[in-house]
Amino acid sequence: MKAFLVSEVEGVLSCGVDEVEPTPKDPTDILVQVDYSGVNFKDALVATPRSRVRRLAHIVGGVDAAGVIVVSSDPALPVGARVAVHGGDMGVGRDGGFAQFVYTTAQLVSHLAPALSTRDAMIIGTAGFTAMESVLALEAHGLDHEGEVLVTGATGGVGSLAVALLAAKGYRPVASTGSSDEAAWLQGLGATRIIARDEISDRPDRVLGSERWSGAIDCIGGDTLHQILRSLRYGGAVAASGLIAGTDLTTTIYPFITRAVSLLGVDSVEATSATRARVWAALAEVAPSVDFDSLVDRVVTLEELPEALESIRNGETRGRILVNPTPG
Ligand SMILES: NC(=O)c1ccc[n+]([C@@H]2O[C@H](COP(=O)([O-])OP(=O)(O)OC[C@H]3O[C@@H](n4cnc5c(N)ncnc54)[C@H](OP(=O)(O)O)[C@@H]3O)[C@@H](O)[C@H]2O)c1
Numbered sequence: 001m002k003a004f005l006v007s008e009v010e011g012v013l014s015c016g017v018d019e020v021e022p023t024p025k026d027p028t029d030i031l032v033q034v035d036y037s038g039v040n041f042k043d044a045l046v047a048t049p050r051s052r053v054r055r056l057a058h059i060v061g062g063v064d065a066a067g068v069i070v071v072s073s074d075p076a077l078p079v080g081a082r083v084a085v086h087g088g089d090m091g092v093g094r095d096g097g098f099a100q101f102v103y104t105t106a107q108l109v110s111h112l113a114p115a116l117s118t119r120d121a122m123i124i125g126t127a128g129f130t131a132m133e134s135v136l137a138l139e140a141h142g143l144d145h146e147g148e149v150l151v152t153g154a155t156g157g158v159g160s161l162a163v164a165l166l167a168a169k170g171y172r173p174v175a176s177t178g179s180s181d182e183a184a185w186l187q188g189l190g191a192t193r194i195i196a197r198d199e200i201s202d203r204p205d206r207v208l209g210s211e212r213w214s215g216a217i218d219c220i221g222g223d224t225l226h227q228i229l230r231s232l233r234y235g236g237a238v239a240a241s242g243l244i245a246g247t248d249l250t251t252t253i254y255p256f257i258t259r260a261v262s263l264l265g266v267d268s269v270e271a272t273s274a275t276r277a278r279v280w281a282a283l284a285e286v287a288p289s290v291d292f293d294s295l296v297d298r299v300v301t302l303e304e305l306p307e308a309l310e311s312i313r314n315g316e317t318r319g320r321i322l323v324n325p326t327p328g
Helices: 041-046 118-141 157-168 180-189 222-229 254-258 273-289 302-313
Strands: 002-009 012-019 030-039 058-060 064-071 082-086 101-104 109-111 148-151 172-177 193-196 213-218 232-240 262-265 296-300 320-323
Touching: 002 302, 012 302, 030 118, 030 302, 041 302, 064 101, 064 118, 082 118, 109 273, 118 157, 118 213, 118 232, 118 262, 118 273, 118 320, 148 157, 157 172, 157 180, 157 213, 157 273, 157 320, 172 180, 180 193, 213 222, 222 232, 296 302, 302 320
Parallel strands: 148 172, 148 213, 172 193, 213 232, 232 262, 296 320
Antiparallel strands: 002 012, 002 058, 030 064, 030 101, 030 320, 064 082, 082 109
């Protein structure tokens, strides 16, 4: 089969398409024929010299895939089932979805409801799954429909899906972006207001900012997350999933002890089977209200992946880049 291989020998990285034999790690592994994959920020980290994310010197990249099961001994995941596969060590510690076929463990496989095509599933991908996990975490915390919900990194994968999903569920997403030329596109996704990245900071001379957001979905981290915490309304929460602006969080205790705000951690990688089923069911439920095609930046072949990975590394994408391993 054709696959996009990332190899590092003595600190020299090479990435490109090659012929690879799909190989199970375990006899119970399930083989999926890949219709689509999607490009995530993590894929760019894997295809980086001396990557801290990649755990193998030679690996087929791709933390996401959707397609049809072609080999399985698991009655719950029969041959012919349409599925999404993501997370765990996929594309990081075992061969991933930038290929025509991928072997995976049952725990990483989710059935797709009829409302979702395999293409829709990869427009969603890990980014959209994380966005919906974030929405569900805010709802479990008691998010109301009255106030505004801030979304950071709004033109990126997690951010754009978060805007679209919140709007589809009747919330009022405010998109924070460094890409002001994409304001019309963000409004088309359902953002009720667009603000610049630096507008997240409010009353910097005070310990706390104004009470602005009922909730927030943040994939940026660093000082952005600190600014959000100090501007949540009383009892509000932020669902935090990313580290685009850094891994350190310096903040104060005041938002927690004077406004009873909450910081909710979101992880998609180690999500349990029950969580995966719950999140994909929630995605299928809102699917009729989401224009998935408007979230596609472009569709690339395996050969075009180096350029796509560079775009996402530089924060130049708008929505999701899809990968079609078998075009035509
Ligand atoms: N916890 C999990 O399970 C999980 C799952 C998926 C992703 N993530 C993490 O979430 C983050 C976002 O992933 P993604 O796939 O959405 O990435 P992405 O598609 O590259 O989007 C990131 C967005 O962040 C904004 N941005 C870029 N550089 C920035 C900077 N220096 N300061 C502030 N904003 C900046 C840009 O949006 P604007 O131009 O619109 O501002 C960019 O489009 C990553 O850290 C990723 O590792 C975590």
